[in-house]
Amino acid sequence: MTSSVPWQQRLSTGTEDIQDEVVRWYQQTRHGKAYVPSMIWGTLQTEAYATAILRRVVDFLEVPDDVPAGVAKRMERQQVLYDGEHHYDVVLGEQALYTNIGGPTVMRGQMERLLRDIDLPSLTLGILPSTVEMPVVPMPGFNMYDNGRAHYELVSTGVDITDPTELALHDKALAALSEAACFGDPAKDLINRALVFWRNG
Template sequence: MSRSVPWQEWLSTGTEAVQEEVVRRYQATPEGVAYLPAMIWGTLQTEAYATVILGQVVEFLGIPDDAAAGVAARMRRQRVLYDGEHRYDVVLGEQALYTDIGGPKVMREQIDRILRDIDLPSLTLGVVPTSARVNMHPVHAFNMYGDEVHVELVSSGLTVTEPAEVALYRKAFARMREAALHGDAAKDLLRTARAFWDGAS
């Protein structure tokens, strides 16, 4: 079964309530999975990066501007990385390291943050190189919380709970993960991106 809720309905009071809902979901799910081809996973975002993202959401959807409160909630969600009770398997596309969110300074700080946390016991982080051969047609970003998948569409948030559909998302994630670089090889991609933003004006 799938359930779609329009963002303008879900975010009718602003971003904070939804961010708090995500915090609760993360706290209740000991193990999570995320695939993001073109942006940084929210639980690894710096405050500056998240401020740009949520500001864009507010402007695009025309919802009440409580972006600062939404960012504060997103920062609280990141505690799960350090509490010793949660584990996350995350795959980013290399493009996520180059999508300009906020300019060079924000991107440098963001990549430094990832390099700082990449070896956390709670985190397995892979990066799919842009030129990688992937045994999977290009797919959108998604997050998995146990037996539930959440997909952020342009107009709505989609929650997938039908077991057969969830199984396809697991299969897709496994293929993206297989194509990703981990450990030192992933750090090399991060450092190359950091050097790019060093040289950007």
């Protein structure tokens, strides 16, 4: 089954309510997975990066401006990385390290955050190099929650997929992307290279 609700409807009261909903998704998910090709996964975003992202959401969709409250909820959601009860397998596209969100200072802080958290026991973080041969057709990013739901964030709407056959294809795609990604020291090398870029920027 596939369902969708337009962002302007979901965000009709601002960003805090939907961020609170996402907090609950993460708290209830023991094993999450994500592929994020061109920005930093929300659960690893710094406060400054998240502020820049939600500011763009509010301005673009022209919804009520409660960015500080939405950011506070996004920071609350990140506690799942430290409570010892959850695990997340995440593949970022190398482009995510270079997509300019908030300017060089914000991006430097974000790269430092990735380097600080990459070895967390709750996290398996891979970076898909931009020059690696893609093992699947290029696709938008998605999150998976305990293999029961895949979630996409599109321009105008959020889409949820719950059909088991479709979810199995998402698992297959994520496994292929993970196989092509760098982990451990090679992933750190890519993040450090981006950090040097932003320091010089």
